[in-house]
Amino acid sequence: MLSFLEIKKNLFTSLPILSLYFFSFYHFQIPEVGKIGIFSFNFQMILIYFFVLKSPSSLGFGNIFLAGIINDTVMGTPLGATSLSYLALSLFTSYIRNATIRPVLTAEWFTFIPALFFSNLVYLVIINNFSNLSFYYLELLQSTFFTFLFFPIFHYMFSQYKRFILKE
Amino acid sequence: MADIRDDFIISIRYALLKKGAKQKFSLFFLILLSISIITLDKFSPPFMTSVRAILNDFVYHVSVVSSQPAVLKNYLTQKTQKHYSVLSENKFLKKEIEFLKKQKFNNAYLASENEILKKALQITDKKEFAQTFSTSAKVILDQKSPFLKSILINKGTKSNILKGMTVFSKDYLMGTIIETNYLSSRVLLLSDLNSKLPIIIEGTDINAILEGTGKKQNLSLKYLPENYQLEPNKIIFTSGKDGFLASGSPVAQTYLGKKNKVLIKLLGDPDQALIVKVTNGQAGQ
Numbered sequence: 056m057l058s059f060l061e062i063k064k065n066l067f068t069s070l071p072i073l074s075l076y077f078f079s080f081y082h083f084q085i086p087e088v089g090k091i092g093i094f095s096f097n098f099q100m101i102l103i104y105f106f107v108l109k110s111p112s113s114l115g116f117g118n119i120f121l122a123g124i125i126n127d128t129v130m131g132t133p134l135g136a137t138s139l140s141y142l143a144l145s146l147f148t149s150y151i152r153n154a155t156i157r158p159v160l161t162a163e164w165f166t167f168i169p170a171l172f173f174s175n176l177v178y179l180v181i182i183n184n185f186s187n188l189s190f191y192y193l194e195l196l197q198s199t200f201f202t203f204l205f206f207p208i209f210h211y212m213f214s215q216y217k218r219f220i221l222k223e
Numbered sequence: 224m225a226d227i228r229d230d231f232i233i234s235i236r237y238a239l240l241k242k243g244a245k246q247k248f249s250l251f252f253l254i255l256l257s258i259s260i261i262t263l264d265k266f267s268p269p270f271m272t273s274v275r276a277i278l279n280d281f282v283y284h285v286s287v288v289s290s291q292p293a294v295l296k297n298y299l300t301q302k303t304q305k306h307y308s309v310l311s312e313n314k315f316l317k318k319e320i321e322f323l324k325k326q327k328f329n330n331a332y333l334a335s336e337n338e339i340l341k342k343a344l345q346i347t348d349k350k351e352f353a354q355t356f357s358t359s360a361k362v363i364l365d366q367k368s369p370f371l372k373s374i375l376i377n378k379g380t381k382s383n384i385l386k387g388m389t390v391f392s393k394d395y396l397m398g399t400i401i402e403t404n405y406l407s408s409r410v411l412l413l414s415d416l417n418s419k420l421p422i423i424i425e426g427t428d429i430n431a432i433l434e435g436t437g438k439k440q441n442l443s444l445k446y447l448p449e450n451y452q453l454e455p456n457k458i459i460f461t462s463g464k465d466g467f468l469a470s471g472s473p474v475a476q477t478y479l480g481k482k483n484k485v486l487i488k489l490l491g492d493p494d495q496a497l498i499v500k501v502t503n504g505q506a507g508q
Contacts, residue, residue: 080282080289120253124260128282129364131371131402131409134275135260142254149250154230185265188371189416191437 067220071106071113075099079125095194096201099126100174101209103141104167107148109158110217119145132188136181144174160210167206171199276380276404283375283407287363356503358382362496363407372415372437374493376501379404384501389468391500395491396420396461396474400501408501412493413474414439421464422474425457433459433475433487439494442475442487455479459487 066073078098099122106114123138130137147170155162175195182188263271360376378384380403388400390410398418402409411418418435422444429451431444444453457477463470473490480486 077289080286081293115247116250116253117248120248120257123257124278125282128279129286131373133261134264134278135257139254139257139261142250142257146250146254181261185261187417191416194437 068113070216070220071102071110072115072118075102075114075118075122076125078102079122080129094201095198096205097198098209099141100144100171100202101206102213103144104148104170104206105210105213107145108152108163109213110221111149111152113221116142116145133181133185136178136185139181140174140178143177144170147173160207163210164203164206167203171203175199279402279404280379280406283364283404290364356383356388356501358384358501360384360408360499360501362499365494365496371417372412372435372493373398373401374410374412374496376408376410376499377406378501379406379408381405384408385503387467388501388503391502392491392493392496392498394473394500395489396468396472397489397491397493397496397499410499412439413489414442414493419445420468420474421462422459423462423470424453424459424477427457430462430464439492440486440488441480442489444487453477453485453487455485458490 103114103119107119119141120138123136123141124134126132126137127134151163151166151170179190179195182190264275358378360378360382362374363377364375376390384400384403386400386403390397390400396413398410398412398415400408401411412435413420413433414435414437416435416437418433420433421430422433423430429448431447434443434445436443444459447453455477456479458473459475459477461468461470461472461474475487475489477485477487
């Protein structure tokens with residue numbers, strides 16, 4: 056029987072996975088901010104990039120895959136497209152993790168650009184070849200730009216979480 | 224140079240195949256699985272349709288639960304705004320009632336005159352697009368997707384809803400059913416890029432195609448005659464040229480936007496739709 060403290064601890068350590076699933080079910084954008092949709096960004100990508108890079112044990116690839124499938128179902132995009140896009144991001148991030156000797160924020164921030172590019176490229180190729188959906192390129196570009204821009208803020212928040220909750 | 228290439232290959236192989244202590248699957252396996260799912264989804268073998276329908280129903284219902292805090296927040300905001308706008312609206316409505324009372328008598332006269340003229344010309348009201356199916360459904364999810372402007376409703380094949388049926392909100396055309404599951408369906412909104420509807424403009428005999436642009440306040444008209452200038456405050460109706468929808472259903476309205484540009488907005492607001500009517504033709508009249 057788990058005690059309350061253990062449940063609480065498990066809940067806190069599973070926060071990245073829980074938020075990944077939550078935002079896959081509830082597609083996260085912030086158009087409510089001044090009713091301007093341009094600030095929308097892809098939270099899942101920041102989450103995946105950070106945790107695969109810094110704490111791969113907190114976020115399993117299986118969870119990333121499943122979150123992608125859920126996201127596809129909610130969004131109505133071809134099943135597996137987001138999964139592959141997230142896994143492409145994870146692959147790129149894993150490569151960066153293996154190739155990095157001394158991690159610094161600026162380097163991680165700027166390597167996020169090719170990672171986003173690679174992931175979105177995979178997504179675009181699948182949408183264009185495996186569905187008849189038209190694409191809102193400008194919105195995707197805006198979303199990608201703000202995903203990149205907001206990374207340091209979330210980097211700080213996730214680092215604090217890692218330090219105080221995961222004790223890494 | 225060869226060392227750098229070797230390092231790169233080793234890193235990629237490590238990233239692909241290494242599972243780590245807590246990882247149950249390798250990236251390589253999951254990427255292959257994703258590709259298989261995409262391929263299966265593309266070619267849709269018979270079992271995939273039912274698998275997808277079950278998955279959709281499950282995910283949609285969990286998604287509805289997860290979006291409840293946002294729904295509650297929106298509900299409270301709207302209620303507060305509505306409360307403050309009721310007074311001014313009331314004053315405006317009183318004036319409008321007075322105006323409409325006068326109009327009513329005028330309309331009655333015009334209707335009787337119309338009947339007399341129809342009889343004289345031997346014209347009868349044809350019902351080409353008789354509606355044989357109509358059901359109400361609740362909007363369960365309104366996802367702000369950057370790729371597909373759609374809503375989810377709580378009726379599916381269990382309630383005899385089929386792909387291609389039309390959806391109305393407050394008697395305004397809102398979209399078409401593009402995906403049906405057992406307990407839910409997805410409605411492609413008129414504001415989506417993939418939506419195309421044959422229309423006619425009020426007071427003219429101009430036919431065109433109304434296309435979505437992703438924004439409900441800025442739709443576009445295609446195949447307008449050359450040098451045709453769109454006027455503001457004109458209602459756009461369905462022309463019925465698709466042979467499915469009845470002609471004369473109001474869909475959109477032109478209005479004067481910023482910089483005096485004439486824009487087109489939908490009459491029905493998909494964001495406000497709570498209960499919609501699904502039919503196999505036109506709105507209930």
